[in-house]
Amino acid sequence: MPKARYQDIYQVLKNRIEDRTYPFGELLPSENELTTEFACSRNTVRRALSGLIELGYVQAMQGKGVRCIYHTSETVSFFSSEIETFREAAFRNKLSYRTDVVHFEECTVDAALAEKSGFPEGEAVYYLQRVHVIDDKPLIMNHNYFLKSVAEGLTEEIAGVSVYDYLENVLDVKIVSSKRVITVDKITALDKKYLHLSARDYNCLAVITSITFDGNGTLFEYTQSRHLPQYFSFSSNAVRKGHLLA
DSSP states (O other), X not given: OOOOHHHHHHHHHHHHHHTTXXXXXXXXXXXXXXXXHHTOOHHHHHHXXXXXXXXXXXXXXXXXXXXXXXXXXXXXXXXXXXXXXHHHHHHHTTOOEEEEEEEEEEEEOOHHHHHHHOOOTTOEEEEEEEEEEETXXXXXXXXXXXXXXXXXXXXXXXXXXXHHHHHHHTSOOOEEEXXXXXXXXXXXXXXXXXXXXXXXXXXXXXXXXXXXXXXXXOEEEEEEEEEOTTTEEEEOOOOOOOOOOO
16 A cells, blocks of 8 residues: 555655754744645645654644754664664664574464463464664564464564564555553563673663554554663653643
């Protein structure tokens, strides 16, 4: 399915904000300027800007315009409010990266996995253990479960590049939403092995547990992503709603 025009404009503006073409604190070009540049309607520009507002990149100010509020982190920044792949995050942070698949198997969802993941018991899933490496440092240990009926044909080679690229561009799966919980957990034997940790390094990791849904409302992924806390920050955009004071 081809992208809508506003999605292309959103991506162009997002890239300009990230590379500081539009610096922090400065106003973006006006809606009139953007409609002229992209040869599109005002509504199309507004949809693109709405996406950037939801992402926390810009803020609309009535009568003044849209201000850039994106500020880069000194550490590698991952968005907890956007579905972004490791490859996309590494590219945005301008870092060299690779993904090592250390385990790949097809298995059946048992009662324990069904309880924690939400997958129906008895369903076939692909189980992957992947280590994400940035600048030659192994920094993330991922445990991924993908529903086979949605990710049919997934291989170890594909998983070493991008599962989402395969789902979206080969299988035409529409990835829609993800529910996430961020916690802190004690390091495991696998963490020590693949992240090259010793007792002097860490005794805990930052953990993001997520369940992700496709366009049919099917839960197709359960992932636990385990991060070294020294190198990463997780960001989201929070908006204060109106309150009634007692």
